[in-house]
Amino acid sequence: MENLIAFLNQNSGALTVVFTGFVTLATVVYAALTVILVAETRKLRQAQTEPRIEITVDALDFAVNIVRLCVRNIGEGPAKNVKFEPAVIDGGELAEILLEEFLSPNFFRTGLRYFGPGQYRFSGYTQTHKDFEAKASSALCFKVTYESVTGKKYVEEIVVDMAELRGRYQLGKPNLYSIAKSMEKIQKDLHHITTGFKRIKVDGYDSDDREREEKEREEWRREAAAELEHHNK
Known part of the structure; x- marks a missing residue:
């Protein structure tokens, strides 16, 4: 420890010069970085207001x-x-x-x-x-x-x-266009229904209808059998 203190005391001038050199170099580097940062900030601000x-x-x-x-x-x-x-x-x-x-x-x-x-x-x-x-x-x-x-x-x-x-082509219709046309048709149909311009066609079919049709078919079969028997005589 005593030797180190003695060395520092003997070379204090040289160490001061070296330390001063490092501080000066760091200051120069810091100033250069500041200039670069300012330039980049100016470019960024200009880009944010620049039209194209x-x-x-x-x-x-x-x-x-x-x-x-x-x-x-x-x-x-x-x-x-x-x-x-x-x-x-x-x-x-x-x-x-x-x-x-x-x-x-x-x-x-x-x-x-x-x-x-x-x-x-x-x-x-x-x-x-x-x-x-x-x-x-x-x-x-x-x-x-x-x-x-x-x-x-x-x-x-x-x-x-x-x-x-040159070379441009299209297959089918674009999805957004097809969706828009479909929505337009649905909207038109709903408007016609709500205003009475068009009415929904409903075919009602219940058990009574089925029984009536079955009776009609049975009657037709009897008539056909009778007519066939008449011709065979």
């Missing part, structure tokens, strides 16, 4: 030959002052006609002042059983400008390739 617009090709559940565009805000924050600048990339004159069909809703021309997270809008529709190959060969582009609630501006060019339609 997507445009996809969407077919109706009950009719895959009827196609429209779905404009959706998939971001975590609302988009403000959304503007659209559509154009044809490929497909020629028929692609121009297709684009006009999609642009029938007015919001493509006037824009959207507020587009909340998770909200979506549909374009006009087109029927792909008419000029399918030409429509499937079309490519459209939408230049979309918008801004977040913090004032950050975004400019994106979204390409819609109609070739996604």
Whole structure:
């Protein structure tokens, strides 16, 4: 113990320098981690207020030959002052006609002042059983400008390739659509019954009916036997 105390007393200056170096290094590392944490927090806060617009090709559940565009805000924050600048990339004159069909809703021309997270809008529709190959060969582009609630501006060019339609098919009707149609029919039938428009048909059949039928059959057998006997004479 005395030797250790003597060693510390003799090398106190050097130990102080080493300890100071460790403290300085720890301080630098702590400051760097703080800077990284602040940057990540800023990115996370920005992501929570950042909008993101997507445009996809969407077919109706009950009719895959009827196609429209779905404009959706998939971001975590609302988009403000959304503007659209559509154009044809490929497909020629028929692609121009297709684009006009999609642009029938007015919001493509006037824009959207507020587009909340998770909200979506549909374009006009087109029927792909008419000029399918030409429509499937079309490519459209939408230049979309918008801004977040913090004032950050975004400019994106979204390409819609109609070739996604190739190979699409549907077997039967979707379950939700079939259930909805069945519920609609049940509701209509119940309404007709309660309003007297249609009445439930009930066939009553009891023991008296069975006895009457049995007597009729027995009478028919006697008449048939008598007639047969008459012919045999």
